[in-house]
Amino acid sequence: MKKADAQRRETLAILVGGGPAPGINSVIAAAAIEAMKSGLRVVGLREGFRWLAEGDTSHVDELELEDISRIHLTGGTILGTSRTNPAHDEATLQHVIAALSALGVRYLVCIGGDDTTYGATQIAQRTKGKIGVVTVPKTIDNDLPLPENAPTFGFETARAVGAEIVESLMEDARSTGRWYLAITMGRKSGSLALSMCKSAGATLAVIPEEFRGNKFDLAQVVDTIVGAIIKRRATGHDNGVAVIAEGIAERIDTTALAAAAASKADPYGHIHIADIPLGILLRDRVHAALKQLGIEVTVVAKDIGYELRCAKPLAFDVEYTRTLGYGAVRYLLGGGSGALVALAGGRVTPIDFDQLLDPNTGRIRVRTVDVSTESYEVARSYMIRLEPQDFEEPALSVLAAQTQLSAASFKARFMASALVYTGVGPCFRG
Incomplete structure (x- = not known):
């Protein structure tokens, strides 16, 4: 030309x-x-x-x-x-x-x-x-x-590729008798983590939208995962995969994340979540909590993210x-x-x-997971995690027997982790 x-x-x-x-x-x-x-x-x-x-x-x-x-x-x-x-x-x-x-x-x-x-x-x-x-x-x-x-473009491919990875982790977990904590992308929304879990049939997903308030304690996330491990052990299984949205790191009080203080912000003012070792942090905290309860489980942290972004x-x-x-x-x-x-x-x-634009911030509004919908309810109903009904007998004593806690002590320790759900629906009360 x-x-x-x-x-x-x-x-x-x-x-x-x-x-x-x-x-x-x-x-x-x-x-x-x-x-x-x-x-x-x-x-x-x-x-x-x-x-x-x-x-x-x-x-x-x-x-x-x-x-x-x-x-x-x-x-x-x-x-x-x-x-x-x-x-x-x-x-x-x-x-x-x-x-x-x-x-x-x-x-x-x-x-x-x-x-x-x-x-x-x-x-x-x-x-x-x-x-x-x-x-x-x-x-x-x-x-x-x-x-x-409507989905943003790239999401459907990322979900499909991510679900395949989670399926492989589930098979490895079953074969080796271990638990995987799979941290996946999603700074503000747990949509990808939830969809990967739901599609692959993973043990549970943990997303920030489930927790009350702008900030929450890391212990709530740890107890959610530990509770799932205990409940699954009560059915005779020593393995599982928890899919966790990386956005959990932004909602946890940064005093609990030592790496966050040293992490530089990107040009838009976001902390580099990739610099925060959320998987390692959760792995160590979950392992320590299980050990205190007299439970020995191999827990492995696995980041899933960059593999999804440039997939065909x-x-x-x-x-x-x-x-x-x-x-x-x-x-x-x-x-x-x-x-x-x-x-x-x-x-x-x-x-x-x-x-x-969000009139309060002047920035683009962010779509998060609506935990009051049937879509979320279906995903949650197929997860293995502690629910309010698990703290009633005879389920309570069966779960407590997996630990060194009495039934009353088990309820006092874990009841709060079963009540983090913030939506409304027939399956979730409390």
């Missing part, structure tokens, strides 16, 4: 922010192809907002059809990604806008989660239509407030993301800006950024 021809054509730019998720390349391909068909020049911005935040316009790829025609079948992202916050401060935001203007960008497609969407809102507000901005909801955490409770997308996520990428471009070419594209009733539905 001649340089003069490129300069005469309007430019659509695509970037990726945040962690990888299956389906990113499919969005890139669909958006690029639709833009090319509409006569636009398409460029890929390398590593999200990283270089733009410095005013650097040199990390840009000119995308052609042969570059992207089959990438929808692959994991990862051909453009790379970063967690750079374009709205970190006024200078950074001005650098980003100036760089986009220097590149002649008329339309911007941002692929990302809540943080990327927040950055995009700031660019849209400042450019006031001069640059059309749209975001595509990407996160395996499934924590963006999409209409009709399922057909569901490929189809889903191709529609989203197409819809993002059609929205921009129709004069739209300042929205996230989602699917509702099979149709591409733009959601204005303003509707996504």
